[in-house]
Amino acid sequence: MKKLAVIAVLILLAMPSNGLFNFHRKAIHFNVSHEKYVPPFLFWRWNERNVVIEYFDIVRNNDSIAANITAYLAIPPSLPNQEIMDIEFEPEPDKILEDEYGQKVACYKLKLAPNESLEIGWRIQAKIYNIRYILLPFLVGDYIPPDIKEKYTRDGEMYKIHDPYIQQIVRSIAANETNLLIKAIKLHDYVIRHLSYALDNKWDDAPTVLKRGNGSCSEYCFAYIALCRAAGIPAKYKGGTYLAELPPYNDSIFHRMVLIYLPNYGWIPVDMTFDEWIFHHYAFGFHSNRFFALMTGGGASQYLNWTYNSHYESVAKLDIDSTARWLEWK
Template identity: 35%
Template sequence: MKKVLLCGLILTRLLFSYTGEVEESIKTPGNSPTGLAYDGKNLWLADRGLNKIFCINTITGKVIKEIPSPSYWPMGLAWDGKYLWNADWKTGKIYMIDTKSGIVKRAIDTPTPSPRGLAWDGKYLWLADNAEDKIIKISPSDGTTIVEFDAPASDPRGLTYDGKYLWIADRIQDEIYMMSPDNGEVLIVFDAPGPFARGLAFDGNSIWVADYQNDYIYKLKIRDGIKFIREDQRESIVTFTHLIRNFGPGRILKAEVHIALPKDRDNQELVSENEYITEPKDFVTDQWGQKTAYYLYTNINPNEVVKSIIKYHVKVYAVRYFIYPDEVGTLKDIPKEIKKKYTVDNDKYQINHPVIKKALNKAVGDEQNVYWIIRKIYRYVLDHMYYELSGGWNTAPTVLSRGNGSCSEYSFVFISLCRSAGVPARYVGSVVVRGDDASMDDVFHRWVEVYMPGYGWIPIDPSGGDKPSPREQALGFGYLQNRFLITTESGGNSTTLSWYYNSNEFIETEPNTHYEVETIAEWEPVFK
């Protein structure tokens, strides 16, 4: 059974309620459940194999009533307050049904070839199509398309509306997504309860999911107050090595080395004390509260190599945050000390530069919601930049004008725009698992954390999230894989690490002295 960590306690998915956790389940009356809807009291379930639509009591799970489906391939269902709507894949039509008599009151053509999920938002129908991978708002009178968005992933099936957001189930990813009906942004991602989520319904408090393979209807918890979960624990020994190799012909007169020391965070735990293979001279804390091990070397001769080595025994996790935009506080709710500390300007960010101010105005406009300020900045950066690792870290205005950058440069641009908008932002740096559990990293990775009132510091990876699909973009916003050990937390221009992360060095040499600095993180799995 998959385990998750909630609020510091490891609990199975069956013992604690969080977004996506199964509260209860009902066995379906047939073996081919597809569409699902809620009429304010009972569930309605379509079954393709039986060509029937069943009314099911949510308390007892008993079938109260059954009516024939309008045609032979019933898919999505939606309840409009009076009538039940059913999308049929074979005929390409959507039928409006009087559930009392079973009479079809209206039939409209679907605008796409493969109608699957169906939802009602109080005025319009929403349709999920898995051939075109679209989520489409249509007129219930004639099927005219009002607006359409890309589906979160490649095989959308179930669809429902909760009064604020759309919820979509994807067959291939086995995930459920919360999407904004205003702009198509995917806001929340979580695992589906079964292997083939087909129909979705909202009962005013919970999401119901019909699974085609398991033949069960699952009731899922949402908006439970749990802000994040940990899952997919990885326990490792991480050996970080900082190496200075002097090629000469002169001497290195002085080398000061700082290695950043990780701490417990939402995504990680230190299992034991750090093992200092090379004993540091001292420990130093910079202006951001980042602690480093400090090493001092003098008179390093030509062809001499000095190494500073630390071992960390850690557990790292995938962390998934459940952020509901309407539950995020305002700019006024941000603690004054955090806002003062993490909205300051410097030469790298240049938050008042015309390029930054112009981009911020285009990205955010008059938006006041803190979540949407941040999310619109994220969208702007994704739309106006592409990843390119070319060496060097330019200023935020330069990078944004150029339109490409490394993970660090993406981070600087994002922080600059957030701070210019009055949103506290900082960066974190990490060492990374590269493929196998036993791996070596000498590239590393940096991303952003923003402060959301009501939630705290949230990870945002603008370079990692710069991908084609809405799902992949959403995974760059409030989600971390279990591949990262965060060593560094900084607002920038650290007194010890400067603009670097993981480690940094200050070196003084004789003339004509050539040297090389190498930093490597070795991951070794711990099996128990």
């Protein structure tokens, strides 16, 4: 418990003082049913930024035949750390759909001649914030809504939670722990200790990544989600774009992080690649106002599959160039 107390203090100290003590900043709270106790504050938001972001895909038909294409573009959601003010599509989608995880997508029916290309996308105005959850083990409840537990602890092809290697890690790290927050921290620490960042333009499943010892941000997510789900902690991911330089800035790499569900708190951000680069628990329960979420998902979505920006279906050979362009951040 001493170690966890130190972690809690470090997390609080990592938050800028104007976020914690500025009386013009508001503590956000909400009620969660089935809980014996609802804490008076759950997270702090500060440093509001007004942003204008464009997302666009350049779609090329590299085949010798005409391409009939169904395209799905993720529609950014409003979340505790971001508020969507306005969105304009170019061109207008044929329809708006919603997948099994509640993520909305813009659906396009396209036809391209051989070597023809076109651009589809959107322009958005939003507010984004730094956010820091005040995470304390004794504030975490026990009740997980059945729909969340069923949907976000199930297996998936990139997780393989029943793999003996995944099961062995969970038994060795968290088998005797009952508090979900402490269990999540222990599994987080295991991933940080055993993985290093590597980008190779492909995604492997969680057991492969953990055995290999390195992975991209998506593979870190698959590994941590697999361990959390195997340990009974609901987990999903959030994908989006990160502002690495002041606008105008084009992002073609994108980023993915984990969200874990803690009773009394809801969905908590955990970004392990940032924890590896900064310090061990900096991004456990923290979200920067330089990150803008394009979507949230739990696995192979019926529309987005395992991607976190767009997905295309066609028998023809396509080339897709995706870019998020930050125009304003002020």
